[in-house]
Each structure stands twice: as C-alpha cells, then as structure tokens.
Amino acid sequence: xxxxxxxxxxxxxxxxxxxxxKHGVIHTPAFVPVAxxxxxxxxxxDQLKMIGFESLLSNTYHLYLRPGDxxxxxxxxxxxxxxxxxxxxxxSGGFQVFSLGAAIEHGVGKIANIFPSEGEQEHxxxxxxxxxxxxxxxxxxxxSHLDGSKHFLTPEKSIKIxxxxxxxxxxxxxxxxxxLHDKKYTKNSMERTHxxxxxxxxxxxxxxxxxxxxxxxxxxxxxxRQALFGIVQGGAYKDLRLKSAKTIGKMGxxxxxxxxxxxxxxxxxxxxxxxxxxLLPEKKPxxxxxxxxxxxxxxxxxxxxxxxxxxxxxxxxxxxxALLPGGKRLSLRNADCKDDKSPINKKCGCHVCRNxxxxxxxxxxxxxxxxxxxxxxxxxxxxxxxxxxxxREKIAKEK
RNA sequence: GGGCGCGUCGCAUAGCGGCAAUUGCUCGUGGCUGUAAACCACGCGGUCUUUGACCUUCGGGGGUUCGAGUCCCUCCGCGCCCA
Numbered sequence: 001x002x003x004x005x006x007x008x009x010x011x012x013x014x015x016x017x018x019x020x021x022k023h024g025v026i027h028t029p030a031f032v033p034v035a036x037x038x039x040x041x042x043x044x045x046d047q048l049k050m051i052g053f054e055s056l057l058s059n060t061y062h063l064y065l066r067p068g069d070x071x072x073x074x075x076x077x078x079x080x081x082x083x084x085x086x087x088x089x090x091x092s093g094g095f096q097v098f099s100l101g102a103a104i105e106h107g108v109g110k111i112a113n114i115f116p117s118e119g120e121q122e123h124x125x126x127x128x129x130x131x132x133x134x135x136x137x138x139x140x141x142x143x144s145h146l147d148g149s150k151h152f153l154t155p156e157k158s159i160k161i162x163x164x165x166x167x168x169x170x171x172x173x174x175x176x177x178x179x180l181h182d183k184k185y186t187k188n189s190m191e192r193t194h195x196x197x198x199x200x201x202x203x204x205x206x207x208x209x210x211x212x213x214x215x216x217x218x219x220x221x222x223x224x225r226q227a228l229f230g231i232v233q234g235g236a237y238k239d240l241r242l243k244s245a246k247t248i249g250k251m252g253x254x255x256x257x258x259x260x261x262x263x264x265x266x267x268x269x270x271x272x273x274x275x276x277x278x279l280l281p282e283k284k285p286x287x288x289x290x291x292x293x294x295x296x297x298x299x300x301x302x303x304x305x306x307x308x309x310x311x312x313x314x315x316x317x318x319x320x321x322a323l324l325p326g327g328k329r330l331s332l333r334n335a336d337c338k339d340d341k342s343p344i345n346k347k348c349g350c351h352v353c354r355n356x357x358x359x360x361x362x363x364x365x366x367x368x369x370x371x372x373x374x375x376x377x378x379x380x381x382x383x384x385x386x387x388x389x390x391x392r393e394k395i396a397k398e399k
Numbered sequence: 400g401g402g403c404g405c406g407u408c409g410c411a412u413a414g415c416g417g418c419a420a421u422u423g424c425u426c427g428u429g430g431c432u433g434u435a436a437a438c439c440a441c442g443c444g445g446u447c448u449u450u451g452a453c454c455u456u457c458g459g460g461g462g463u464u465c466g467a468g469u470c471c472c473u474c475c476g477c478g479c480c481c482a
Binding site: 032034036037041042057059062089091092094095096099104111145146176231257259260287288289290291292293296308309310311314315316318320331333334366368372373374 | 426433434435439
C-alpha cells in the first residue's frame with residue numbers, strides 16, 4: 001500500500017488523498033462500508049460498485065470462526081471468495097474483545113450515549129454479567145458467540161488470520177475499551193495494546209521487509225504488499241491519548257486507526273481527535289474506527305481523518321431507518337409513511353429515491369419483505385458515498 | 400328434539416373465587432457509531448392532581464359471595480355428536 005496526499009487544506013487539517021493498493025485505489029476521505037462476514041448484508045458487490053464504493057471492511061474474528069480463514073485462503077482469498085476485486089480492510093478482532101466483553105458487562109457502546117445529560121443521575125455499571133471474553137497479557141480467550149467453543153486470539157494469531165484472509169489493509173490486534181472503564185483500567189489496557197502492537201508488527205515483519213521495496217512492477221502501480229495499521233487507544237483521557245499516539249505513531253505502521261472509547265459525547269470524541277492526530281506521522285493515512293454520522297465525518301475530516309467505517313448506515317437501513325441530510329433520520333416503519341407518495345428524500349439521486357415511494361417502503365417493512373432492508377441499505381450507503389464525495393469536493397475546491 | 404363443548408383488549412390464546420386480567424401476532428413509539436443487531440426496548444380499556452388514584456371491562460340478563468372472567472340459573476350466538 002502507498003498513500004499519496006493530493007492536497008492539504010490550509011484552514012483545517014483536512015486532506016485529499018489516494019490510498020493505492022494491489023486491488024486498486026481509495027480516494028480519501030472515504031467511507032468504508034462494513035462487511036463483517038464477507039458480505040454487506042443485503043447488497044451484491046455489483047451494487048456496491050454502482051453506488052461507488054472503492055473498499056470494504058471485513059472482520060477477522062467472525063471469518064476466523066466461520067467459515068475459517070484457512071477455508072477462505074483455500075478458496076483463493078477473501079477478494080475472490082466474496083467476489084470483490086477492490087481493496088478490502090480487515091479489523092483485527094479487537095472490537096470483539098469489547099463487544100463480547102465490556103459492552104455486555106456495561107451495557108454500552110463505545111460512545112457512551114447512555115451517559116445522562118448534565119444533572120441527571122449517573123449510569124452505574126450493571127455488574128457481573130456473563131461475557132464471552134477473558135483478557136490476559138498473552139491474548140484474549142473468546143467463547144464463540146456461535147457455539148460456545150473456546151478460542152484464543154493473540155496478536156500473532158490475528159495477524160496470521162488476516163494474512164490468510166488476504167485483505168489489503170489489516171489492523172493490529174487491540175483492546176477496544178469501554179467508556180465506563182476507569183482511567184486505571186484504560187491505562188493498563190492501552191499499555192497492553194501497545195505491547196500487542198509491537199508483537200503484531202513483529203509477526204508481520206517478514207513480509208514487511210521482503211516486499212517493501214520491490215512492489216512496483218510497472219510504473220505507477222501502487223505498492224502491492226499488505227499494509228498493517230496500528231491502533232491508538234487511551235479512552236477519553238488526554239495524557240493517555242497523547243501517549244498512545246506518540247507510541248503507536250513511531251512504531252513503523254503503514255497507517256493508523258483511532259479506536260477505543262471516544263468518551264461520553266461528540267465533543268469528547270472531537271477532543272480525542274484534536275489530541276491524537278497531530279502526533280501521528282503526517283504522511284500516513286488515519287482511519288477513525290467505527291464512526292459514522294454525517295456530523296462526525298465533517299468534524300473528523302477537519303481534524304485530519306482520512307477514512308471511516310461504520311455499521312450504522314447498514315444496520316439502520318435494515319431496521320427501517322433512512323439517513324437524511326443534516327443528521328436527520330426517517331423511520332420508514334412509522335404510520336405517517338403509510339400513504340406517502342414521496343421518496344425518502346426528493347433531493348437524493350439514489351436508485352431508491354428515484355424509484356420508490358415511502359408508502360412502498362413502509363409496506364415492505366410491514367410485510368417483512370427482505371426488499372425493504374435491501375433498499376434502505378442501498379439508500380443509506382448511497383447517502384454515505386454521496387456525503388464523502390461532497391467532503392472530497394469541498395477540500396478540492398478550497399483555495 | 401337429545402347430549403356435550405365453547406363465547407376474554409383487532410386476531411389468536413391463558414385464566415378454574417382476590418384481576419384491568421397471561422402469552423404470541425398485529426398495531427404505536429423510541430433506539431441503533433471498528434455488527435452476538437432483517438435487531439432491541441417500551442406502550443397497547445379510559446380518565447386524572449399519572450412512583451398512584453378513580454371509572455368501565457371477559458356474549459346479554461339475573462343470582463350466590465366480603466369479593467365473580469372464574470360458581471349457579473336463564474337467554475343469545477357458535478361448534479361437534481346422536482336422532
């Protein structure tokens with residue numbers, strides 16, 4: 001992988017770039033749809049291409065459990081397996097350390113939107129609930145959410161799985177912490193994630209060395225080897241974020257993910273970006289893990305984020321929610337759509353808005369027809385691609 | 400004509416003397432940010448001074464009882480069996 005910065009904003013830290021991989025380029029800032037199990041739920045890869053996506057993100061933990069990274073490798077690698085010949089990212093399984101662990105125990109997501117507004121009672125940790133993970137220095141023991149079988153994931157194993165899957169960009173194995181973890185826990189976890197980062201790099205190194213300088217078969221061809229991104233942790237604590245950005249930033253990764261708990265509000269999240277990004281190497285791409293709303297994307301791009309992935313557009317779509325400009329949402333299940341002839345958004349040029357009424361979509365959801373989730377997924381992903389296109393244009397036009 | 404059974408919130412169900420009354424579906428409203436999510440949560444007789452109070456409810460009418468969806472009588476409707 002190679003990263004080329006095409007233009008830098010003079011007003012903000014925003015930049016226009018090009019991530020070049022063996023499977024093609026990604027124009028940044030970019031939104032990367034999430035294909036956890038080697039599929040964007042409901043859409044074909046042709047449809048994704050029509051919408052305009054240049055890359056997808058899949059998941060190590062899920063594919064390791066089923067169908068198995070060995071099988072994917074045997075089938076010719078992830079690209080061939082899922083019929084997607086453009087760039088693929090794989091998350092390391094680090095998020096599942098959280099989603100199958102602390103997220104269950106604490107009953108929260110990585111942005112603690114459960115946090116009460118000023119003056120209200122504080123959220124209390126629900127206490128001991130049964131989780132699927134056990135974390136140690138060596139790695140994480142997972143109890144499969146599918147069949148309860150035990151699996152031990154280590155930094156080395158995560159890298160090995162991701163090499164077998166064959167994504168263009170892979171992430172180092174980390175622990176995503178909960179917003180309800182205290183500073184002490186977050187600090188210990190961050191330091192462990194740093195040690196794991198070192199181990200990931202070491203496990204990855206052979207390929208890193210041998211392929212580093214002999215990739216461009218032809219002039220202009222991007223670097224062909226897999227890229228490894230490090231992940232910055234540290235929760236919403238300034239000193240920890242600074243420490244993590246510095247530490248991970250100088251380890252020699254190809255790019256960086258900003259992960260972990262992003263605090264209790266959007267303001268907290270933006271602060272995390274303000275602290276973190278200036279400490280990361282300018283010439284390498286920065287990915288904001290799991291973030292996704294319109295507002296967040298504008299704010300994060302201004303702060304220097306190049307790429308995003310988020311399950312919200314697809315999940316929301318499956319559950320009957322359509323994205324509208326300005327952070328608004330329309331619930332197509334609601335009664336007032338029942339006889340509404342208008343499209344989701346008159347100004348949207350997507351396939352769904354050009355061809356289907358709210359009334360029809362409402363009917364599909366009521367009748368439990370799978371076309372409902374499919375069409376809303378299509379709309380929401382089109383919305384995201386259009387949004388990022390306008391982000392890119394804005395940077396391009398800026399004087 | 401005789402015998403048996405059944406009528407409960409839109410539909411389907413539970414209930415066998417303390418009940419505004421179970422569960423599923425429908426319906427209504429929220430939520431969804433590196434996917435345990437085509438999912439989850441709440442509401443679903445009415446009114447109000449809404450952590451509670453009052454009113455009206457289990458086919459209709461009457462009765463027993465401190466108290467009846469629940470027991471008894473009767474009427475209406477539906478189903479099955481025998482004539």
